[in-house]
Amino acid sequence: MITKYSKNFKINFRDTDFNYNLRMNALVDFMQEVSGEHALSLGIDFTTDEDQKAYWIVSRAKMHLDTYPKWQDYIRLETYPVGLEGPFAVRRFDIFDTEDRQIGYIIGYYILMDFKTHRPLRVKNMPEVASLLNWLYEGESLPKLKAPVEVIKEDTRRVRSGEIDINRHMNNAHYVRWATDMLDCSEYDEKIIESIQTNYTTSLVEGDIAKVVRGLDEEGNTIIQGVSPDGAITYWTSKIVFK
Template sequence: MKYTEKYQIEYSDCDENQHLKIPVMIDLFMQVSEHQLDKGHAGIADLLKRGLGWVVTQYQIKISSLPKPGEHVILSTEAAGYNRFFEYRDFGIADQDGNSLVQVHSQWIMFDLKKRKLTAVDEKMMHDFDVPLLQKMPRFPRLRPLDKYDEKRQYRVRYDDLDINHHLTNSHYFNWFIDMFDRDFLKTHLIQTIDIKFDKEVRYGQVTYSCMTLSKEPVKSYHAIENEDGKEQAVCEIGWRKI
């Protein structure tokens, strides 16, 4: 069942070009999803009592247009299906007339917060939310890290970067990706597509490296988050268009 909420885009949600920031967009999706889950007693507070949490493993995002300050939009989310270990959830942003601006497919696992590993999907919860059991796994792009990246920048995970699952919140990865570009590029280009896969959780105090290679034709950027040993913890590809 699709769940929707109305929302007005604020200036604080947007960058200097008055486009919705990607990390804010991700946070809005988490917010609308949490509101839906809360209504079915499957939100953060309910899962914490069981020592569990939701963790995203992959996003596929298509952006037609990013809303601007003052615009009224419709945020939506829907549990699209599940199998033994994964739950699939769609998100969207539409304008007030219902025209699609952003479409997102995502893959999630249920995470044992004490053992720090995935656990099987709660079938009763899926039944209560009328989520269909899938016979085949939805296909996401196969993302692999490059052998070498042109640029690297070091970051340290701060306390305020953590989410309720005690690791780097997924929206914050995009801050590190976007920070790799110079201002002139960001003032003249907009994101069209994002494909990201989260391989390993990033924990408090960890020193990581945001890595990037930018291709000019077509304009596409390749990213990874690596630990100090050079092991990737997330891989991302972003497609851009010139304004």
């Protein structure tokens, strides 16, 4: 039986952009909060164990909004596991307004990591997880993302202490913020983001410097990628689709 978990969120001033629309990186915060609480309720969070053996990381995530919540609005996120795809445990989040109309969704690909070695663990080798995720995922897949073939602009950013989370890595929401920061205010006045998929490749830690590259893929979609200054390490890649 699929277990579901819901939580209501108020869109506060800090969660909005200059047009009073919900920011995508704020939606990542909501995603992390509701998924963490659900994992705790299922007994598969692991971070509260005295002898912590594992932890979850988000490997890929796609956020899609048909309608943007505004400042002071309330939304509800309903999340539930939807199966396994290769090494990934897949979780879905449905987003509803106060009239119970679905206005968007999130798909998250999670990997279970060994706490000591920081290497991926097989879900089937963790009985408490395998018993909850014993079927194959059949929904929308999140593919690998390639580097842009045409570069539009570049920026350089350094990871600050305020961006580090409890895993001592830059929090997932900041990767999305860095990606959307590559859009100008004038672009937000002309169009809105329908979806953003982010593939997390290598964790950024305090003091790391990333070259953030904005460009286009072969189909003309906006691609934003964070790489090391010499280009040898890819930290993340985001694909943005506009309405």
